[in-house]
Each structure stands twice: as structure tokens, then as C-alpha cells.
Amino acid sequence: MTAWVVAAAGLWLLACGGGSETTGGGGSTSSAGGAGSSTGGATGQGGGSSGVGGFHATGGGNAQGGGEGCLTSEAAAEESPLDLIVLLDRSASMAGPVWNGSVAALTTFFQSPGGASVSAGLEFFPPSGSEPQCQPSSYNPIAVPVADLATSSATLVSAVQSQSPAGAETPTWAALYGTLQFATNYQEQNADHVV
Known part of the structure; x- marks a missing residue:
């Protein structure tokens, strides 16, 4: 074109x-x-x-x-490991086709990500335990640590399939902020990765 x-x-x-x-x-x-x-x-x-x-x-x-x-120098392109952090809304508003479709899509992706050097971690909001829902610290660290999908996809699939959309609130800001803090720290510790 x-x-x-x-x-x-x-x-x-x-x-x-x-x-x-x-x-x-x-x-x-x-x-x-x-x-x-x-x-x-x-x-x-x-x-x-x-x-x-x-x-x-x-x-x-x-x-x-x-x-x-x-042109004064050459540089070869190098593939960087990709680390994804998935934040999944498990509030009651997700019940039905939205939840089922999300779980099915994540399961499919975790089992066959379509590339080498892909890792993923997982967090849910609101938290399922007694943690405060509206505190960013409740989402840092994340529920399922970042791991290579080639060896750890079963852990992620099990985690996402064991959840249900039963949360009473949707603390989006706290979940995003806490997960972003985790992702930022993780990127600093893994500078050669793309997070």
C-alpha cells in the first residue's frame, strides 16, 4: 500500500x-x-x-x-520473553455467558498460547477470601504467580476454573492499581522480559 x-x-x-x-x-x-x-x-x-x-x-x-x-552499527533482533498478568473480574455481574466465555477463552489460551517464551500470572477481583476488597495491597502479590505456560498451564487452568462469579462488589480501581504495582515490580526484577 x-x-x-x-x-x-x-x-x-x-x-x-x-x-x-x-x-x-x-x-x-x-x-x-x-x-x-x-x-x-x-x-x-x-x-x-x-x-x-x-x-x-x-x-x-x-x-x-x-x-x-x-549506518554505523548493526544490531540483531532478539525475542524477549513475554509475561502476561491477567486480572479477572469475578463479581456477580459476570455470571452467565460472560463468565463462561471468559473462562473458556483463558483455558484455551493457557493450554496453547501460540508462542514460545510466554508466561502468565493470574489475579481475581474482588478477592475470594477475607481480604479487604478496596485495598490495592489485596492484589499485590497476585493470586497465581507468573509462570511459563509450557510447564505451568495446568495451574492457571485449575485456578481460573475453580473460581465463580460470586463477588458482591467490583473494586476495579483497587484491583487495577494493586496489580499494576505488582507488574511494575515484576518488570523491574525481570528487565529482559516484556510484562
Whole structure:
């Protein structure tokens, strides 16, 4: 799609320019249809138009760069472990299809996350015990610690399937804030992970 947009913009500039030379703030451009160049550092062949800043788009796709001095080093992309923290509302308003669908979706995901190096942890709100519902500290640490799904999916599946939507309140702020505090601390302790 980007190539199509550049080509359309080039045709528009060519139609508006009528073969004349235009000078802009970033360099000169030429749209005569044969060869074009820009003083910004890149040239190309094939009848396109050039834009301010040294980028020259051509219809032929054979642009030649002049920016050899721009690249000073290389870096290989590395996959980072992904750690998900799921916060599940177990209040009474979730009863029925919403709860059943949520449990089914989480069960399916925990059993087959679709990628390597994926871990997950789990928290529920409101808490099922006697902990205060509206205190962020009730949600930090989380109920089911972050663990690799390849080896610990059964623990997460069991935890989510053992819950029911029976909570009387929906303490969203406290649950989000407490879980966010946990996630922030967890990220600091696992700097090479994406949390």
C-alpha cells in the first residue's frame, strides 16, 4: 500500500509540476519523468518524483542510496520473553455467558498460547477470601504467580476454573492499581522480559 501511495503522490506532483524544476527547503527536486534526484542524499531512476528531505520514490523500484555514512552499527533482533498478568473480574455481574466465555477463552489460551517464551500470572477481583476488597495491597502479590505456560498451564487452568462469579462488589480501581504495582515490580526484577 505504501508503494501505491508514493506512486499516486508522484503522479500528482508530476501532473502539477509539468516538467518544471521546483526548489524547496530540504533540497531541489526534479520531476521531468526521466531521472530524478534530490540533494538530500538519495537518487533513483525510472520516472517518479522526489520530495523534500532527500527521499526519492520511483516507479521502477531501483533506487540507489547515497547514505553509506548513516549506518554505523548493526544490531540483531532478539525475542524477549513475554509475561502476561491477567486480572479477572469475578463479581456477580459476570455470571452467565460472560463468565463462561471468559473462562473458556483463558483455558484455551493457557493450554496453547501460540508462542514460545510466554508466561502468565493470574489475579481475581474482588478477592475470594477475607481480604479487604478496596485495598490495592489485596492484589499485590497476585493470586497465581507468573509462570511459563509450557510447564505451568495446568495451574492457571485449575485456578481460573475453580473460581465463580460470586463477588458482591467490583473494586476495579483497587484491583487495577494493586496489580499494576505488582507488574511494575515484576518488570523491574525481570528487565529482559516484556510484562
